[in-house]
Amino acid sequence: TRISKSCLDKMMAYYKSDKSLIKLDYESALKQVSISGEPVFVHKVEYYAWTEIDDESMLDRALNQIYPRIKENEELQNIRREVLLNPGPATTTDSVKYAQVQSDICPRELEFGGLMEWCAEKLTSFAAGTDEYTTVMFGCSGTGADEAMVCSVVPEDGRLLVIDNGSYGNRLAKIAKVHKLNFDVFESSTYEPIDLKALEKVLSSKKYTHLAAVYHETTTGLLNPIGEICTMAHSFGMTTIVDAVSAYCGIPMDLKTLGIDFMASTSNKNIQGMAGVGFVICNKKALEATKDIPIRNYYLNLWDQYQYFQKTKQTRFTPPVQTFYALRQAIIETEVETVEKRAERYTACWNILVDTVKKLGLKMLVKEENQSHLITAILEPDVPGYSFEGLHDFAKEYAFTIYPGKLGNINTFRIANIGDIQPEEMQRFCGKLTEYMKSIGL
Numbered sequence: 001t002r003i004s005k006s007c008l009d010k011m012m013a014y015y016k017s018d019k020s021l022i023k024l025d026y027e028s029a030l031k032q033v034s035i036s037g038e039p040v041f042v043h044k045v046e047y048y049a050w051t052e053i054d055d056e057s058m059l060d061r062a063l064n065q066i067y068p069r070i071k072e073n074e075e076l077q078n079i080r081r082e083v084l085l086n087p088g089p090a091t092t093t094d095s096v097k098y099a100q101v102q103s104d105i106c107p108r109e110l111e112f113g114g115l116m117e118w119c120a121e122k123l124t125s126f127a128a129g130t131d132e133y134t135t136v137m138f139g140c141s142g143t144g145a146d147e148a149m150v151c152s153v154v155p156e157d158g159r160l161l162v163i164d165n166g167s168y169g170n171r172l173a174k175i176a177k178v179h180k181l182n183f184d185v186f187e188s189s190t191y192e193p194i195d196l197k198a199l200e201k202v203l204s205s206k207k208y209t210h211l212a213a214v215y216h217e218t219t220t221g222l223l224n225p226i227g228e229i230c231t232m233a234h235s236f237g238m239t240t241i242v243d244a245v246s247a248y249c250g251i252p253m254d255l256k257t258l259g260i261d262f263m264a265s266t267s268n269k270n271i272q273g274m275a276g277v278g279f280v281i282c283n284k285k286a287l288e289a290t291k292d293i294p295i296r297n298y299y300l301n302l303w304d305q306y307q308y309f310q311k312t313k314q315t316r317f318t319p320p321v322q323t324f325y326a327l328r329q330a331i332i333e334t335e336v337e338t339v340e341k342r343a344e345r346y347t348a349c350w351n352i353l354v355d356t357v358k359k360l361g362l363k364m365l366v367k368e369e370n371q372s373h374l375i376t377a378i379l380e381p382d383v384p385g386y387s388f389e390g391l392h393d394f395a396k397e398y399a400f401t402i403y404p405g406k407l408g409n410i411n412t413f414r415i416a417n418i419g420d421i422q423p424e425e426m427q428r429f430c431g432k433l434t435e436y437m438k439s440i441g442l
């Protein structure tokens with residue numbers, strides 16, 4: 001319970017106002033000051049197996065109702081901790097894992113609609129004001145959210161410019177092609193910053209109504225100057241579409257300030273939930289403006305999904321029920337940690353990694369000042385004993401999973417530091433990385 005000084009003063013005043021109160025539970029004082037107008041906020045968490053034991057009846061409940069539930073979960077609680085240093089799905093907390101185990105429920109029940117609505121509102125609130133922005137959710141991966149966004153918002157007479165400086169920008173262009181949109185590609189280096197002057201020149205042709213870009217290119221760890229890009233696009237009257245799959249909740253952001261109209265992400269990266277919910281945070285006015293665009297994809301249509309949910313509190317098609325329970329828990333944990341502190345924790349892990357990389361004399365693909373602090377692409381060492389599989393298998397023995405990264409003819413291995421990982425764990429991984437590199441003679 002977090003109590004402000006003014007609230008505490010009121011609770012104390014209430015306690016002192018009644019001489020007959022010798023012992024008073026603080027909850028009772030809180031209730032009293034709440035009745036007298038102090039705002040008190042509560043998260044009602046119904047699914048934890050825990051109870052307070054103050055008297056015999058509570059002990060009885062603990063023994064007969066709560067303890068059996070804990071026993072039931074014992075199998076689950078013995079899961080080995082795996083630290084995923086691949087760029088998602090990211091490592092989750094045990095509480096997020098256990099949150100999936102729930103009674104079966106028909107997702108058409110009001111109760112589940114309320115849970116989804118709560119999730120949508122909270123997802124919006126991590127990146128934007130809920131009065132101007134809204135979140136549209138689908139049962140899908142991050143690419144599904146990207147596809148929903150790209151195929152739903154560009155009108156037939158519109159023209160899209162896609163910035164391609166890595167696999168995910170390239171994927172946005174592929175989606176545009178599949179849906180036969182009018183579009184062009186602005187190509188840029190995969191490891192050097194975008195030339196904003198060159199981009200401005202292209203935009204100033206006024207040929208384009210929409211711009212699509214990736215916030216953080218997970219391929220390399222290159223962070224794009226998304227605020228500058230989108231503000232520039234807005235100055236030319238364009239609508240902006242951003243894949244923030246690997247940036248959302250790992251970097252503090254405000255979509256309005258950045259000039260982002262549509263932003264896609266997923267439940268399994270920095271929000272630290274399970275894979276299965278893809279979502280698009282939309283500027284409400286920009287979303288409303290898409291309502292007459294002919295539907296290009298039956299399942300992944302933003303306007304249809306939004307409207308149906310507004311009316312019914314249901315998704316049009318079956319949602320991933322257990323993933324939503326995990327997402328609810330992940331959201332609570334994100335609120336408790338805050339996005340700012342999460343970004344600091346990620347950066348603390350990244351600093352440890354970069355320190356080790358430098359000590360080992362390894363080279364990074366992207367200059368430090370252009371990196372996201374979320375994933376690092378490291379050039380493979382030119383030592384005969386090195387193989388990605390060797391490093392992967394060695395790390396896996398110690399419960400660390402790493403990921404390769406091929407960029408044309410440049411071979412890298414990539415270390416992500418997103419998800420529920422702590423600096424001590426990154427330190428331990430760096431110890432193992434050093435051990436492996438020494439073993440091959442580096």
Ligand SMILES: Cc1ncc(COP(=O)(O)O)c(C=O)c1O
Nearest residue numbers: 141142143144168218243245246
């Ligand atoms: C920037 C970006 N966009 C899209 C995706 C695709 O997400 P998914 O694999 O969940 O479809 C990823 C996955 O890593 C990503 O990093």
